[in-house]
Amino acid sequence: MSYAVIFQIERIYYPLLAAVGITVNLVTIVILSRGKCGLSKCIARYLLGMAAADLSLVIIDVILKRMNSIYFPMNFLYITPICSLILVLYIAARDCSVWFTVAFTFDRFVTICCHRFTAKYCTERTAAVVLSAVWAVACLRSLPFYFSYQPSFITDGVAWFCVTTDDYYTSTFWKAYEYIDSIITPLFPIFLILSFNALTIRHIIAANRVRKRIRNTENQRDPEMENRRKSMVLLFALSGNFILFWMTYVVHSLIWELQNYEYTDRHYSNPVYIAQQMGFMLQLLSCSTNTCIYGLSLTKFREELKTGLKYLVTLNGKLYDVLKKYPKEFCKPGSPIQGFKMSVRIQKDVRPVFFKPCPVPYALKEKVEQELKGLETEYIISEIDQFNWATPIVVVPKTDGKRFCDLFKPGTRDPRSQAARNPRSQGPREPGTQGAREPGSQGPREPGSHRAREPGSQGARN
Template sequence: MTPPLSGRELAGLEMHEPVTGPVYAIYYPVLAAFGVPVNIVAIVILSQGKCGLSTCITYYLVAMAAADLVVVFTGVILNRIVDIYFPGSYLLLTPACRAKTALVYATRDISVWMTVTFTFDRFVAICCRRLKTAYCTKRTAAVVISLVITLNCLKNIPWYFVYDPIYIVNSLPWYCRIRPAFYISPAWLAFSFLDCIATPFLPFFLILLLNALTVRYIIAASRVRRALRGNAAERSPDPEMENRKKSIILLFSISGNFILLWLTYIVHYLYYRITNTYPYSGYNDPVYILQETGYMLLLLSCCSNTFIYAVTQSKFRKELVQFPTKPFLICLRK
């Protein structure tokens, strides 16, 4: 009988079972081909500070784009593309496999929690006026970003020690499998449970909660503001409400994108925990397809934020249109 698997162990199976089929073989290279350049472009454009966003928001958005870029390198290129196209690569040696696994978990967690910190920052800016002055600063943003990176790196170090080699060939350990102690040790079971709660269930809940509170505050504040302005509200635009509207569109687009693209992964996990449908009957098993679809959408979320900026921010679109010609213009000026 196969022992029950934890939530993150399902992710481990995603990494170490061979992923075959033309869909996967095409999808991941295309995702990498788009994900790397679009995140680099987003980092460059946002770092210039010409998108009409505050320094605080810019810090978070640059950090999110950088985290997404690293996820593309670790989760898509090193993990998926190497496994598909280079099955005999030395990156599949057990020490490299362990390190890669820990990196994939850490970078994915960082990307997720960057979205949470951005959502919380916008919640404070919109709903907590007294706290806004002290919290929504570039110094606080830098501290929060540093803490997110440090804590998630430390939290995922134990994943390096979860795996044993599958084969020993010429004294070299190959591939990774979860060691039996992981299923019975109280310490490992506690770690697995807390890790699964930390990502993705707690971020998912926090983003939904913060957005709900933000919506409730905006509706109440809009009613009060319209009542105070009276007929003037119909005759002239309200600059404060317009700025708030732009901030809300950006907030809801990014957090909504996260929720939608992670939803399949969460549905698969909950379905698995309820039905305990492992092992799969094959690559055509609907549950296996649901798992792989969830993982594909999860990684897609790391490449879509740039498109969200382009759709919601007119100044970002302007900089994006000019971006391909800027290097040539700088060279001509020199």
């Protein structure tokens, strides 16, 4: 027997919602944190709080709760204390998401309609205090729900799953608390949002009429009115988004009780249950739509978003174009640079200096030869028969078992050498010195620019 259609839809819907919700809220937090959207610090603080609350709600409710119930029906998250804690965190995150929207609506109402209190209330500090207070109250209000659950069964001393206690539906306390909870979220917030928006619209319309009469600018551009119009669009879009997506959940909660809340029956297809699940899906969708509202209503937010996307695309595009245009220059490690010859410029009266090789301990000769062969394989040095310049190497045993360096004694350096025009090395080159020493960066050199390296074996290596 196949699962119910609503359950099949949820199996696809919630993973997509989690991916989109986390992405857009993180993007919103990053863009608003940069402070380049042309918003006041007070507004930016409220919008950041709303984005953080929506992000936490997506993580807690969508991922830890619903996706866990759908895809992982048995894991440690179903241990009764953890399960109860997740439900408490969900209620707190939901309340924060709702009441942060109310706080932002009230802040806009004070800014537009109550000019006497604007300077004192509409500040970044006040916004931080209000958001912190709402968060603290939401956490305290959700704590009693932790004690409304009991384990479904106990195995090996471990309590599993969360079911409501026996007195939850009969106790006067829980009935009153459930009634207050339904009023606090979301009936009362919806009433407040509608009231503040109505008063704000009334004040803006009246103020615009007076302003037009005073300025006598029926057909002229008024920056102040345009700013008010943008504020109205942002405010009403956020408020309307909240009310629209929560309405199905509100109607269901007022008429019917919750059914099959933990997906105990995956074949359940009662019409009331379908309406309940659609309400949950729309309610959680509101957590992912604010970024779209910002992008449509805020020009600078949209520009910041385009700049970020353009940077990512352009960065990858530039790297691809460079690699495609110069494939030989970006060769694999262990191969030389092609089409380039390096030379060392010295004065004509400089005499070559050739030093005898330093003795290599017999026990290290084999390791030194292996290291030199490895450098030859990577085209860092090359073997030559003879040359007028030579600087000995000194073997310095390291923890990795092999390491040697050049010995630049007095006489191997000549101040009359001319600096090579190499942007990677601005200092003067020593007579007979090599170029870059990284694997794969050694290119062919012009005749007369080699240097012999003799560790005591036949044939010098350069």
